[in-house]
Amino acid sequence: MNRRACLLALAGLPLTQILAATAPTTGSAIPEAAFDAVLPGRVLRFPDDEGAHPGFRTEWWYVTGWLTEPDGDPFGFQTTFFRVRTGIGEDNLSAFAPRQLLLAHAAIADPRLGRLRHDQRAARTGFERAGYAKDRAHVWLDDWSFEQIDDRYVTRVNAEDFAYDLRLAFTGTPMLNGDQGFSRKAPDPHHASYYYSRPQLQVDGHVTLDGRRQAVSGRAWMDHEWSSAYSPDGADGWDWVGLNLDDGGAIMAFRMRQPDGTALWASATRRFPDGRIQSLAPEQVELSPLRRWRSPRTGIEYPVEWHLRIGDRGYNLHPLMDDQELDSRRSTGTIYWEGAVRVFETGREIGRGYLEMTGYADRIQVD
Amino acid sequence: MRLAPVFLGSLVRRRAATLLSFAAIVLGVALGMAVQAVNQAALAEFGRGLRTLSGVADLQVVGPRGGFDEALYARLAARPEVAQASPVLEVWTERIGSTDTLHVLGLDLFALGAVTPALWPQPAKLDGQSEREARFAALAENNLFLSAAAQTVLAVQPGDRLRVYAGTQPLELRVAGDLPGAAEDPQLAVMDIAAVQKHFARIGQLTRIDLRLVDGLDAQTARATLAPLLPAGVWLEAPQTAEGQAANLSRAYRVNLTLLAAMALVTGAFLVFSAQALSVVRRHTELAFLRAIGLARHQLFFWLLAEGALVGLLGSVVGVVLGHGLAFGLLKLLGGDLGAGFFAGLSPTLKFDLWASGIYVLLGVGAGVAGAWLPAREAASVAPAQALKASDDSALSQRRGYPGLGLILIVASAPLCVLPPILGLPIGGYLAIFGLLTGSVLWLPMLASGLARVVPLRGPVPVRLAAARLRAAPGMSAVAATGVLASVALVAAMAIMVSSLRDSVDVWLGQILPADLYLRAGRAQSGGVLSEALQVQLTDVSGVARVQFTRHDSLRLAPGQPPVALLARPVSSDGRELPLVGSARAVAEGETAVWISEALYDLRGWRPGDHVRLPLAGSEVQVRVAGIWRDYARQTGSLMLDLADYRRLTGDRSAQDAAIWLAPGADALGVAEALKAAGGSGALEVTVPGEIRARSLRIFDRTFAVTYVLEAAAVIIGLAGVAASFAALAAARRREFGLLRHLGLTRGQIGSLLALEGSLAAGIGIFGGLTVGGAIAWILIEVVNRQSFHWSMDLHVPWVSLLVFAGTLATLASLAAVLAGRQAMREDAVLAVREDW
16 A cells, blocks of 8 residues: 555656657647757767766666576566656756656566566655766666666665565677667657667576565666657557577567557667677568457457567567566556567577567557 | 422423523533534544645654755655655745635655655646646646635636735746545645745745654654754654644633533523522422421432433533534534634534533533532421421521531632643633632622621611511522522623733734834735845835834744744844833843743743743754743744844844834825835735734634623523522512502502512622622633633723623613512412411
């Protein structure tokens, strides 16, 4: 009850809507702030660009991965920190001015439970309670944090019914998506983001489940993306995968989905085991649903099995479990599917990763 | 033998007397019940409102009204003891062009969910609102969320604009939605905390932090570890504390009203007493006969008590019902504080409280039993043989009362007056009043016979007869006079007390309002502030000779206690501008003088010359008490500092009020307009002292409206008591009248005899009542008011009103006696005499 009440705090701020922020209307009561624009040709520099870019409207650090206890079955985890520039209070001298908001989601996908454990936090930045660094990855919200220390990330989450404390060691340079990190989201180049990934992170640390603290190890993926005009008008949502392959390679693919289920735009990045990076054009990427699953809680139907075609290679994606729906209508007002998947090529498992599907809720309105 | 019809049936036979006793008890119980029910409803509503505002907070950080540094929020939020800290900035403001007050809470919606979920703002879906606006509605700087009740009061709905004062400037806000968890608070509004800090010029300040502690940690432990982090004058309080303080604050007022109602009940008991006394005398043959045929002494006693108890029971049951009806009316008419201003802005709902109602029924029965006690004991103690022989009214005539017991009660009331208050209530004072009243009633027969001795046995026959009767049977008149004494004492005491207080307040208003014009920045509590630039501008208005500014704040001197008002204005070193009580004590060079109100003298024990520490601007400052002043405006105490000292100690140069002296020949109205114009936008309110004075006295009179109602009721009951007593007496004296008619007296002569006797009996009651009333007034002023409200007043006796009242009462009493006698003389004189043989 306690936590749930806390999450009420997000009710006015539906997450997908924030992320889907579109061009402002004129005559708005909120003075329009000048958001930085995403333009092609910018060279991403590290570690500075690992940090926050508060001039842009939205930004996120998105960590997903597979973990195993020393003698246990695998399970998935997710840590996400969103930063939102509201455009409100830009000239307000108050330390409470809600110029920048931070929202965090954390989840554990444990097949033994059969659904996600998840929790969320939200705050305005300030008073050392919530904030971010601009010169390296460091973002925190009370006792939840995601931080870069030397050549690894550290993330800590203390949720209501789980907690974790993980170190994620780098195994290479950042994988720049799109055109050297300039990632288009639609035929109109206005809708674009700066976007890089860090696949194949080596994880070790501790997870507390049901009051039991266990050492864990595994493999994870980090996405860092920032933009001022992300979602194009014609898209309902997006389907995204980030896959760590057993041979050391990695694949990122997404498509912006139109109401009829077809792709408005698609893109993919492939890293080969030798470190070469290949960026794929929309026509080289195809995500097709195979099997659908209907959530018993919300009645929403998600495609939980997919066929992914990248260039001349084809992969099948199978979920760790069907029910990885993150239902937070009572808190953020958002419902999306964010879950661990296995990657198969010609019937053989060749890697593991995460699948995210957003925007399925709005079309099927229950209750 | 069935005894119920014999005894209880007698109540029906003497309908008039029974009805009057019944009415008095109904009135007493109804008034007490109404006061109780109204206060209970108001407190419940107040508590509910407070609980909504404080939610599930375990502890609250509270400080001066002006607020404290927000850095404390960051420190507390980071503590391991704290699960969630929700910062709050409260301001009061007003809608421009009206007197509608808004209680605006600036909140961080990301922090409030875990602590005060009821304050969650719910954005409304508005036409023409962009997606982005809708999304951030609860954060937008010009958005205001109003409770449903406040939307009704202000006649606005989501999407409407609302213009309010921010400082002295107008601020246009948009109603963006409502507060579903706090729909009933008619003044509540919620905004984003950053917006409140910005618009109301309160950057960097908070007025409250609501804390939710980590699971399993108790508030006491957390308090002990967190308290050292707090600056001076900022305290950690349990959220229930404010509720308790409100209850305490209104308790003295409530108890005083309840005691007045209790006096009506006591009057009822006296009426039962006089009715029973006379009835027992009339029935003496009947009672003696019952005893002779075997009714035990204790049975007789029991049944006579049962007569009183039945009247009490019926009266109190009807009284409880009537009291709830009265409470309903009072709530509609005057509000939850019966006009006293403790619970402004609340709309309480009435609830039936079984326990309280039960207690009032018991009190009513108790009054009936108490009234019946003495006559029952007397009747039971008489030997049946003697009673069967003796003539009917001899028992009563010979009674000399209980002067010994009366004397003890009167004497004992003196030391009760010096008892300190118990739980903040003047229990000693109330006991002293009760002792005085009862003691004097027991003394009444002595007084009557004393008076009879000085009445000359001369003049016309009726006069001589009346005087002789008083000498021979003072007990009879005394019984008739008890009701008069009780009600006159009550009325006189209240009249003297209220007139003393009103007179003192009037004089006090003159002392504290010496200037020609008064200006303030809005009526709202903390909304309006005169900036330094505006202060200079006001001083420069032509026609203004001199301006004195006042800064208002409130300080918390100790945890768990209500805040104390702080006033900073120019005060000279001898405090001659202040309504001082006693003399000032000069402070040494380099020391800061503070002038304290009588409440602080009483509550905190501060004395002139004491060094005391005040929490100013977050740190403790040592000051010296220079003198005590009278403050009728603030019951919980107030402090006065010289404005220059205040500015030196706090660095705060703002002000809220200004007193303005005009240059010779300047036109007050013109200057007032010029002053208002200086502030722009109509945010400044300028008044002449006469207006403030009239308004204050109007509020005063409204506050005492309820006491006037009680007084009127007491007079009516007292008068009715006289009428009933005489009706009974006259009925008992039918044979005497018959004999007098046989002896040749005309009906007219007997009429004037009765009128004389009535005036004499009433005169005794009035005389005794006025004397006792004076003494009770003294106790009310020096003990009850001082201990309840912590203010002194100068005695002011409304002689003329009291004399007119006494004369009217005596006239009415003799009229009542004549009417009663006429009833008795209607029978044939011969028949009346023959009845005896």
